[in-house]
Amino acid sequence: xxxxxxxxxxxxxxxxxxxxxxxxxxxxxxxxxxxxxxxxxxxxxxxxxxxxxxxxxxxxxxxxxxxxxxxxxxxxxxxxxxxxxxxxxxxxxxxxxxxxxxxxxxxxxxxxxxxxxxxxxxxxxxxxxxxxxxxxxxxxxxxxxxxxxxxxxxxxxxxxxxxxxxxxxxxxxxxxxxxxxxxxxxxxxxxxxxxxxxx
Amino acid sequence: xxxxxxxxxxxxxxxxxxxxxxxxxxxxxxxxxxxxxxxxxxxxxxxxxxxxxxxxxxxxxxxxxxxxxxxxxxxxxxxxxxxxxxxxxxxxxxxxxxxxxxxxxxxxxxxxxxxxxxxxxxxxxxxxxxxxxxxxxxxxxxxxxxxxxxxxxxxxxxxxxxxxxxxxxxxxxxxxxxxxxxxxxxxxxxxxxxxxxxx
Numbered sequence: 288x289x290x291x292x293x294x295x296x297x298x299x300x301x302x303x304x305x306x307x308x309x310x311x312x313x314x315x316x317x318x319x320x321x322x323x324x325x326x327x328x329x330x331x332x333x334x335x336x337x338x339x340x341x342x343x344x345x346x347x348x349x350x351x352x353x354x355x356x357x358x359x360x361x362x363x364x365x366x367x368x369x370x371x372x373x374x375x376x377x378x379x380x381x382x383x384x385x386x387x388x389x390x391x392x393x394x395x396x397x398x399x400x401x402x403x404x405x406x407x408x409x410x411x412x413x414x415x416x417x418x419x420x421x422x423x424x425x426x427x428x429x430x431x432x433x434x435x436x437x438x439x440x441x442x443x444x445x446x447x448x449x450x451x452x453x454x455x456x457x458x459x460x461x462x463x464x465x466x467x468x469x470x471x472x473x474x475x476x477x478x479x480x481x482x483x484x485x486x
Numbered sequence: 487x488x489x490x491x492x493x494x495x496x497x498x499x500x501x502x503x504x505x506x507x508x509x510x511x512x513x514x515x516x517x518x519x520x521x522x523x524x525x526x527x528x529x530x531x532x533x534x535x536x537x538x539x540x541x542x543x544x545x546x547x548x549x550x551x552x553x554x555x556x557x558x559x560x561x562x563x564x565x566x567x568x569x570x571x572x573x574x575x576x577x578x579x580x581x582x583x584x585x586x587x588x589x590x591x592x593x594x595x596x597x598x599x600x601x602x603x604x605x606x607x608x609x610x611x612x613x614x615x616x617x618x619x620x621x622x623x624x625x626x627x628x629x630x631x632x633x634x635x636x637x638x639x640x641x642x643x644x645x646x647x648x649x650x651x652x653x654x655x656x657x658x659x660x661x662x663x664x665x666x667x668x669x670x671x672x673x674x675x676x677x678x679x680x681x682x683x684x685x
Contacts, residue, residue: 290492290631291514294521294624315490317684321677322493324623326640328676334684351600381676401550402641413612420616421623424523425493428627432489439620441525442601477527477580478520485516485533 293431298474300436303358303467312433313361316466319429323422327395327402329374331415332422333458335364342451349447350463355438359465364448365423367415367459371406375399412459419461426464436469492630497673499635502557502666511632512560515665518628522621526594526601528573530614531621532657534563541650548646549662554637558664563647564622566614566658570605574598611658618660625663635668 288296325331337343338361347356356362368374379399382392406414423439430437440463448460487495524530536542537560546555555561567573578598581591605613622638629636639662647659 289487290489290627291518293489294518294628297523299523317680319490319493321680321683322675324496324498324626324638330678332683336684377678378676385674385676417616417619420619424620424623428489429493439523475584476521477577477584479529479576481516481520484520484531485535
């Protein structure tokens with residue numbers, strides 16, 4: 288399936304049929320998510336994977352009882368990892384391990400320093416969250432390429448999710464991607480006209 | 487090209503060769519960007535298209551002289567449209583035009599009301615900006631599917647961009663996507679291991 292076909296056939300699935308997704312497909316999907324791009328390659332995200340039905344029931348209550356939560360096969364809870372400088376250190380160490388030349392490394396570190404200086408503990412979370420949207424939308428396209436449907440979802444209590452899933456502080460639930468096979472049909476896509484967007 | 491191939495061959499192009507992208511391809515790309523998903527389909531984005539070399543020179547100064555700005559064919563400045571409730575009205579009107587049933591319309595309006603109540607003028611911009619990241623990353627994948635390289639970029643002064651491009655207030659430059667044909671080579675992709683991400 289080429290990207291245009293994938294983009295046009297993807298839709299926000301409102302209800303899944305409960306069929307479990309094959310483990311092999313899930314592995315392929317996770318591998319693609321791992322390669323999503325991010326600002327300065329900081330990859331400021333963690334993904335909590337929920338398959339247990341009892342946990343999904345608890346989460347459903349914290350998600351305005353939206354039907355996707357209980358009916359999906361896998362619920363991916365995309366979280367922001369707000370420790371941007373910790374991730375900067377991690378990626379720097381990875382670069383050292385693969386013998387990135389010193390000059391290049393210094394250059395990257397200099398850019399990271401300028402970039403990180405733009406954020407404090409309050410604004411850093413927004414930058415991390417915007418990057419999380421990249422990973423989540425990559426997951427949605429990657430899932431569709433494997434024949435899996437999904438739905439990007441907000442409308443949940445991040446605090447309740449953190450409590451139910453025992454997510455440590457600093458890791459902030461940001462956007463949900465339930466995965467599965469649909470029990471609904473797509474609606475026609477409505478979009479603003481080109482002249483409303485491009486200027 | 488399937489999505490995995492597209493994802494793995496995409497890279498943050500550091501310098502373009504200056505070749506102009508064919509108008510037909512740009513039209514195809516814009517059409518795909520238009521169909522990017524967004525929270526509640528609010529599409530809170532505008533995209534300023536820059537091709538003029540003199541303007542690019544001015545923008546380069548406001549972008550830490552990163553080489554992509556002057557060497558690209560088209561520079562897409564993805565902006566957040568912070569008027570979330572205005573966009574909610576627009577999409578509601580569009581739904582009325584295509585005769586979405588009254589019951590469905592009421593349901594959507596109710597969800598929109600709850601959603602919008604989560605944001606004030608300060609936090610609404612972050613929600614809009616996270617959605618802009620969806621459109622920008624969709625543009626990057628769509629471009630690659632058309633054989634066009636790109637680079638998601640921050641590291642620019644939004645204020646200077648607004649001034650140079652005469653962007654109205656309420657429309658906030660958020661992320662840049664320069665497009666073109668590369669004059670560099672991709673570096674190997676470095677990513678955190680799976681066990682660092684999924685939990």
